[in-house]
Amino acid sequence: xxxxxxxxxxxxxxxxxxxxxxxxxxxxxxxxxxxxxxxxxxxxxxxxxxxxxxxxxxxxxxxxxxxxxxxxxxxxxxxxxxxxxxxxxxxxxxxxxxxxxx
Numbered sequence: 314x315x316x317x318x319x320x321x322x323x324x325x326x327x328x329x330x331x332x333x334x335x336x337x338x339x340x341x342x343x344x345x346x347x348x349x350x351x352x353x354x355x356x357x358x359x360x361x362x363x364x365x366x367x368x369x370x371x372x373x374x375x376x377x378x379x380x381x382x383x384x385x386x387x388x389x390x391x392x393x394x395x396x397x398x399x400x401x402x403x404x405x406x407x408x409x410x411x412x413x414x415x
Contacts, residue, residue, distance in 0.1 A: 358365035
């Protein structure tokens with residue numbers, strides 16, 4: 314097992330730290346009978362609906378970009394043959410019909 318890059322640990326720690334900070338602020342606001350953070354966000358989104366939509370779309374695009382799985386481009390030789398077809402399962406060309414043992 315290898316240790317992740319320091320940058321990955323930093324980004325993960327920053328993200329989790331912000332969520333914990335937000336949860337603590339929300340708990341403090343609820344204990345002191347003030348508006349919780351969710352109501353602030355809801356009021357802001359009602360006041361600026363287009364900006365809220367754009368931020369939600371940007372977040373969705375980022376999640377899709379980071380988690381969408383596409384097959385890798387298989388290297389092709391000068392003769393047009395797919396290289397590494399026997400060793401890399403992702404580079405096996407699709408069959409025209411299902412294999413006979415299905």
